[in-house]
Amino acid sequence: MDNISAEEIKTKYRQNHGFAFISAQRVSDEAAHRLADTLIKAEIASKQPLVITRYEQSVIFIYDDFDAPAFFAKAQFFEQAFGIARVVPFMEYVK
Numbered sequence: 001m002d003n004i005s006a007e008e009i010k011t012k013y014r015q016n017h018g019f020a021f022i023s024a025q026r027v028s029d030e031a032a033h034r035l036a037d038t039l040i041k042a043e044i045a046s047k048q049p050l051v052i053t054r055y056e057q058s059v060i061f062i063y064d065d066f067d068a069p070a071f072f073a074k075a076q077f078f079e080q081a082f083g084i085a086r087v088v089p090f091m092e093y094v095k
Contacts, residue, residue: 001029002053009053009060009094018049018062019071020093023085032059044071060090 004012021027021035032052039045044067051062068089075087 001032001059002051004051004053006055006094009051009055009062009090013051013062014091016050016062016064017066017068018051018060018090019068019075020055020058020060020088020090021085022058022088022093024057026057027059032061036061039071042074043067044074055094058093060094062090 021032036045036048036052039061040047045063046065049061049063051060053060053062072087072089079085079087
């Protein structure tokens with residue numbers, strides 16, 4: 001798990017794609033890495049994220065190769081069906 005500032009996210013990674021996984025409970029490092037692996041298996045990402053970092057009550061995943069439309073369509077379904085977390089584009093979350 002990387003430890004980078006919101007400012008670095010906004011400047012260094014502003015051209016990248018990714019998401020913030022916002023949960024009421026702290027997400028473990030292991031669970032964050034399992035989610036990254038799941039995205040590869042689901043063919044939403046072709047490789048591991050460039051960055052996985054914590055920011056406030058979330059974990060942020062930043063990619064250089066990421067199928068954002070497919071991911072957000074599936075994330076919205078799971079969010080509505082299970083209501084366990086919110087998923088938003090990372091640049092929308094880190095303001």
